[in-house]
Amino acid sequence: MDDLTEMYNDLIMEHSMNSYNKKKLDQADFSELGHNPNCGDEITLELKVNNNVIEDMAFTGHGCAISQASTSIMIDTLKGKTIEEAKEIIDTFIKMIKREITDEKELEKLEDAIAFKNISNMPARVKCALLAWHTLEDMINKNSDGKGSINCCH
Amino acid sequence: MDNFKKDFPILENRNISYLDSGATTQKPIQVIEAIKNYYERYNANPHRGAYSLSIEATEEYENTRTKIAKFINAKNREEIIFSKNATESLNLLAYSYGMENLKKDDEIVISIMEHHSNLVPWQKVAKTTGSKLNYMYINEEFELSDEEIETKITDKTKIVGITHVSNVLGTINNVKKIIDYAHKKGAIVIIDASQSIPHMKIDVQELNTDFLVFSGHKMLAPLGIGVLYGKRELLNKMNPFIMGGDMIEYVYEQDTTFAPLPNKFEAGTQNVEGVIGLGAAIDYIENIGYDKIHEIEKEVVDYAREELSKLDFLTLYMTPNKNNHSSVISFNINGVHPHDVASILDSEGVCVRSGNHCAQPLMRFLGIDSTCRASFYFYNTKEDVDNLVKGLNKSYNMFKKYITKEK
Numbered sequence: 001m002d003d004l005t006e007m008y009n010d011l012i013m014e015h016s017m018n019s020y021n022k023k024k025l026d027q028a029d030f031s032e033l034g035h036n037p038n039c040g041d042e043i044t045l046e047l048k049v050n051n052n053v054i055e056d057m058a059f060t061g062h063g064c065a066i067s068q069a070s071t072s073i074m075i076d077t078l079k080g081k082t083i084e085e086a087k088e089i090i091d092t093f094i095k096m097i098k099r100e101i102t103d104e105k106e107l108e109k110l111e112d113a114i115a116f117k118n119i120s121n122m123p124a125r126v127k128c129a130l131l132a133w134h135t136l137e138d139m140i141n142k143n144s145d146g147k148g149s150i151n152c153c154h
Numbered sequence: 155m156d157n158f159k160k161d162f163p164i165l166e167n168r169n170i171s172y173l174d175s176g177a178t179t180q181k182p183i184q185v186i187e188a189i190k191n192y193y194e195r196y197n198a199n200p201h202r203g204a205y206s207l208s209i210e211a212t213e214e215y216e217n218t219r220t221k222i223a224k225f226i227n228a229k230n231r232e233e234i235i236f237s238k239n240a241t242e243s244l245n246l247l248a249y250s251y252g253m254e255n256l257k258k259d260d261e262i263v264i265s266i267m268e269h270h271s272n273l274v275p276w277q278k279v280a281k282t283t284g285s286k287l288n289y290m291y292i293n294e295e296f297e298l299s300d301e302e303i304e305t306k307i308t309d310k311t312k313i314v315g316i317t318h319v320s321n322v323l324g325t326i327n328n329v330k331k332i333i334d335y336a337h338k339k340g341a342i343v344i345i346d347a348s349q350s351i352p353h354m355k356i357d358v359q360e361l362n363t364d365f366l367v368f369s370g371h372k373m374l375a376p377l378g379i380g381v382l383y384g385k386r387e388l389l390n391k392m393n394p395f396i397m398g399g400d401m402i403e404y405v406y407e408q409d410t411t412f413a414p415l416p417n418k419f420e421a422g423t424q425n426v427e428g429v430i431g432l433g434a435a436i437d438y439i440e441n442i443g444y445d446k447i448h449e450i451e452k453e454v455v456d457y458a459r460e461e462l463s464k465l466d467f468l469t470l471y472m473t474p475n476k477n478n479h480s481s482v483i484s485f486n487i488n489g490v491h492p493h494d495v496a497s498i499l500d501s502e503g504v505c506v507r508s509g510n511h512c513a514q515p516l517m518r519f520l521g522i523d524s525t526c527r528a529s530f531y532f533y534n535t536k537e538d539v540d541n542l543v544k545g546l547n548k549s550y551n552m553f554k555k556y557i558t559k560e561k
Contacts, residue, residue, distance in 0.1 A: 004501040008494070008552055017489075017556035039493055040510050040523045062523055064493035065553075125497060 003121040008065065011073075011115055016065035019072035023058045030143055030150075034135025036127055041067045045135050052083050052149050059132070066125050070116060071132035077111045078136075083150045087140060089113075090133050097126060158182075158442075158450075158533040171504045171538035176321055176349060176482050176529030178371045181431075185374055188434035189427050199423055201400055215426050218433035219416065225436050226366070227357040228383055232415040235382040235389070236424055240348045241271040243367035243382035244315075246395040246419065247344055248275035251365075252313060254393060258284035261310040263341070265290045265298060265327070266519050267320040270512040272346045276315060285312070291519065296323045296473045303332055311341040318350035322511045322527065324482035325473050326350070333363055342388070348372055352531065353451060353480055355444045358383055370428060374435035379428025382419070389415055396421040442532070450532045451481050458483060458530065458539045465543070467550045471525060484511075484525040487550055489557035492526040495549045499526075502545035504538075 015021075028046035035042040041063030048056040057075045062068075074093075078086045089109055095101050096110065097120055107114050119129045143150050159165040161182040165172060172180060192214065198205075200212040223231040237243045252275070256262070262276050266289050280287040290306045293299050307314060314336040319326050333343045342364040347356055352373040358366055365388070370379040384392075394401055394412055398421035403411040412418045439447070462470060462485060471484040487495055492508035499506055507527045510517045517523060528542055 002501065004498060005552075008498075013553070013556045017553075018558060038509065040514075040517070041493075042523075062491075064491035066494070068491075122497060124500075125493070128493065 003118060006118060007122060007125075009115065011112060012065065012069040015072040016069035019068065021058050021072045021075040022060060022068075024060060025056055025058050028058075030139055032135050032139035032142075034131050034138070036063075036067075036131055039064070039128070041128060041131055043067070043071055043132060043135065045071070045132065045139060047136075047139065049083070049150055054078055054081055054083070054086060063131065064125075064128050066116075066119065066128040067131045070113075070129045073112045073115065074132045074136065077113050083140060083144075086136070090137050090140075093133050094130065097129060157535070159535075161438075162533055165533060169503055171534070171541040173528040173530065173534065173538060173542060174505045174507050175352070175531035175534075176372070176527065177507055178377065179352065179374050179531055180533065181374055181376065182435075182438050184438050185376070185431050185434045189376065189431045192427055192430045197426075200426060201417070211426060214433075215424070215429050218429045221433050221436055222381060225356075225440070226351075226383060227359050229359060230386050233383055233386050233389065235384065235416050235419040236429055237367075237380040237382050237419075238378055238425070239369040239371070239380035240346060240367045241369075241380075243380050244271050244344070244346070245275050246382055247365055247367075247384075248279050250392040250395045250419075251342075251388070252276065252279035253282060256280075256283040256285040256312055259310065260285040260312045261288055261308060262286070262313045262315070263288050263290060263306050263311050263336075264315040265317065266292060267323060267325065267513065267516050268315065268317055269321055269346065269348070270514070272315050272317060272344070273515065276313075286310075289515075290316075292323075292325070295475065296320075296325050296471060297475070297478060298325075298327055298332075300328075300331065303328075303335055307332070307336050307339050307341060309339055311336065311339055313344065314341050315344045315346070317346040317348070318356075319353070319480045319482070320516075321349050321482060322484050322513050322516055322525065323471055323473070324480045324484075324529075326478045326480050329363070330361060333361055337362070349480065349482065352439075353444075353447060364388055370432040370435065373432075374438060375432035376428050379425050379432050381432075386415065389419070394418050394421065398422045400424075447532045451530060451534075454534050454536060454539060455479070455481050455483075455530055457536050458528065458542070461539055461543050462546075465546060465550075467554075468546065471520065481530040482527060483529070484527045486522065486525055487546065487553070490549065490553045492524045494553070495526050495546070498549040498552060499542070499545040502541060502548065504541050504545045506542070 025046040029049050030047040032045050043059050043061035046058050059071045116129045162180045164180050196210040198208040198211040200215040219234045220231045222234045290302050336343045344365040345363045347368040351368045366383040371377040401421040469486045473479050496508035509524050
């Protein structure tokens with residue numbers, strides 16, 4: 001299987017073209033816009049947090065199959081996780097794409113997001129896969145209380 | 155049909171269909187050799203040394219200026235100013251002409267199809283001087299109508315900036331009409347010839363344009379060399395843009411007098427290898443001849459228009475009037491993002507650009523985020539078009555079962 005057909009597999013195609021995570025949340029606690037100015041991809045992530053646990057997350061916007069699928073799969077992976085766990089998973093995802101992870105077992109926590117492991121074989125598309133993860137990272141950092149929790153209304 | 159691919163080492167070394175000449179062209183061996191020859195035989199800093207090597211370098215540099223003046227039929231050789239690229243040439247005009255000549259309520263008119271380089275600098279001028287930036291919009295055929303030109307260029311218009319050929323749509327604008335009409339209204343005109351000069355003869359006197367800019371790298375020359383043409387009387391009245399060495403006459407502790415044209419606008423050590431390369435590129439183009447270039451491109455682009463029009467899953471953003479269309483074709487596979495299409499084409503060895511092509515206002519006007527763009531040059535063949543079509547079919551087939559109606 002070549003890099004291309006490996007990347008454009010059923011999981012990624014389904015998530016990119018018909019994602020159930022692509023919607024607006026009723027009452028989001030946080031919202032963050034992420035974009036890649038060079039290619040025009042733009043997503044808005046919405047996050048609902050309860051007791052430091054990601055209760056719900058959704059996205060709107062537009063972009064290529066890789067960026068859309070990566071966003072949707074990230075949401076599936078992180079829903080129900082604590083902010084602290086989410087930060088760790090984001091970190092692992094970014095390291096996986098930079099090929100900085102040697103222990104394959106570490107990747108298990110990424111669940112379906114492991115599908116992007118070989119995106120580095122398509123260097124032009126790395127930033128597409130990272131868009132949502134960087135956006136969420138920014139959102140968490142911006143609103144963090146410095147103690148691993150996120151400032152919130154709940 | 156002649157095959158010019160053999161002159162381009164990269165097209166011999168890589169098995170690709172290079173359809174991104176609108177971004178930058180590949181370089182023929184003649185240009186590569188000219189630059190090598192320059193460094194091996196007469197590299198020195200022009201205008202500086204009294205020794206013969208520096209004088210030879212100066213001659214090569216200045217002879218190329220004369221060559222370019224002849225190439226675009228400028229009346230005087232000092233009307234040719236070297237810059238980094240079309241973008242720098244346009245910034246020079248925005249700062250040295252726009253900022254100094256525009257007043258509150260004056261108008262700048264550009265078209266909606268301008269590249270950001272002929273748009274963002276004018277926003278800055280408009281904001282600083284209190285003048286207005288107005289747009290000429292395209293009709294449903296992706297062209298500027300005469301009516302639109304005559305409505306938007308008014309007695310208040312002082313500057314008209316217009317691209318000769320759109321880098322997204324391939325539309326050839328009627329710049330002669332725009333120049334004549336703008337002059338009637340008392341405005342000066344700046345032509346962005348970046349996408350036209352690789353493909354068609356430019357005669358600045360016949361056009362009677364006030365300024366014209368282009369980049370060398372889109373016409374076989376190296377990256378980092380551009381040209382500004384300006385009428386001598388206008389350039390003489392303008393202040394320098396960048397200050398430094400070689401653009402001065404006398405420098406005192408508090409004051410400086412400036413060198414005459416063209417040096418006034420060429421501060422610091424220039425891109426001599428770029429200039430030499432541009433000279434070699436012009437020789438190469440003149441050796442083939444624009445008639446021949448046009449003949450080859452017409453055959454390939456007409457074929458591309460026909461073949462792409464047969465793909466019913468494609469939206470094409472191009473004028474139906476073949477005579478007003480140059481060598482750029484933008485398209486989208488309905489429901490599929492252009493980046494995905496470009497990646498799949500890449501897997502077939504077809505190089506196209508995808509994105510907003512530095513024309514976000516045009517994208518917004520068309521109601522889209524981005525397109526794929528195939529741009530052709532005389533080294534392309536019908537086989538390249540066949541590869542493009544094959545790659546597009548592959549892209550569509552990969553996506554079709556996932557494409558939903560509402561997208």
